[in-house]
Amino acid sequence: MISANLSAIFYLVSGILFILALRGLSSPDTSRQGNYFGIAGMLIAIAVTFLSIGNFSISLVYVFIFLIIGGAIGSFIAFRIPMTAMPELVAGFHSLVGLAAVFVAIAAFLNPTVFNLGAPGDIKLASLIEMSIGAAVGAITFSGSIIAFLKLRGIMSGAPITFVGQHYLNLILGLAIISLIIFLCNSQSANIFWSVIFLSFLIGVLIIIPIGGADMPVVISMLNSYSGWAAAGIGFTLENTALIITGALVGSSGAILSYIMCKAMNRSFFSVILGGFGADASSISTKDNKEQKPVKSGNAEDAAFLMKNASSVIIVPGYGMAVAQAQHALREMVDKLKKNDIKVTYAIHPVAGRMPGHMNVLLAEANVPYDEVFELEDINNDFANADVAFVIGANDVTNPVAKTDPKSPIFGMPVLDVEKTKSVLFVKRSLSPGYAGIDNELFYKDNTLMLFADAKKMTEDIVKNLD
């Protein structure tokens, strides 16, 4: 058994190790070391918790059994999960943090004595507020992440679900939760505590269902942030520094990512939250543009010929590449090109994929060196000097309409200047518009060659033709 002061110092140490873990991610070189800092911080926090309790009954055995069960499940998932499924994995993990926060809050409410919060029915006011906030945010994180998971997994349609009075309903529920917490502080009633949790589960579902598939990067980042605030709320209840520091770090991290994602789509955070994007836009613009504009389409042979005679090629990957699992074939193609002394780089838009940084992970998995992969602002000027842009599975992020047509729903969104390259190769299944539901002018340009096929199959065919 160690003193409360000593354990508080150790919790502080583990909080600092968590800060270093995030700091490490500023470059791929230091990132692995950062991850070890994170693991060390976690080990310290857990070890100190055991030592500070001291009173070991038979329940310790149960604790270890459950730790091992959870650890085994987690490790199994971590090794088996394909990289394309990272967005739903992260959403799933968020839901677990949320639910764990709810459970800890419930345990603290039912047995406040062990947490030093007073007696059942007579919990300290501040602790009661903190634990109900922790429980409410945790519950919203849980149910919201479950919906996000189902949408990303494709079990639930990615289309926004909206109904009349939705926002008013959410507002009423939100106010109800706040007033219930106030009642709870006066009455200490368990039933009110359960109602707070129940309503929070409900509002979590209602917040996420109107948000469309294209806005998923924002949703995941937002839920990431929520899971942090839930942890911080519990940290205040438990008076635990490690938890407070971590909650604040994770909360601000998720908030920054949401901001970056919103900015990359030129959408305000509130318009994403209010949802409905992608449903109404598709019906307006596609219909009247359908009067068959001429499109040049080609095959793998043409594409291979174009690229062989180029001196520099920029690859623009998007979510379609991930769906088709084309990253390995793509890497093969690039290897062939490089053997012919063609300069190849990759251009990544911040919202390519279904979560921040998703494309980078997929390319890294296919052994693409990270110093050949560039972010939008670093590479956008290079398009004008490149011979070929190879767009694979991306669409809206290349649409020049975002720069030219103020009426377009994506106007103002930063896009990759693909149209400035001498020739554009566009791998796509059909001429259908992307998630934003708008036609891409790029398809009809003279220097664009459409390659209608599955991304993986087309890339493999090009590889064959490069020999």
Added chain:
Amino acid sequence: MEIDPFIFRLSIFILSIFVGYYVVWSVTPSLHTPLMSVTNAISSVIIVGAIIAALAGYSDSILSISSIFGYAAIILAAINIFGGFLVTQRMLQMYKKKKNKK
């Protein structure tokens, strides 16, 4: 008059938000996915609360309701800790620099 310890915790919280703000802005965009998975893992430090709740029962009442919630939270948090750190490690292992040849 003494300062309520809550104020100290609040100070830590606010300062950590600022630390988080600056640290996260310096994260390179190509590592945003590992950033999310690692923040997931570290936020599961909530397991400390779960352990306290689970160990609260005495030998005659190991399975009180509150410790059952503790056990359940331990499983959830452990999935996240192991899953989060390992999947982050797996991703980071894949980030390689160009080999200096050719």
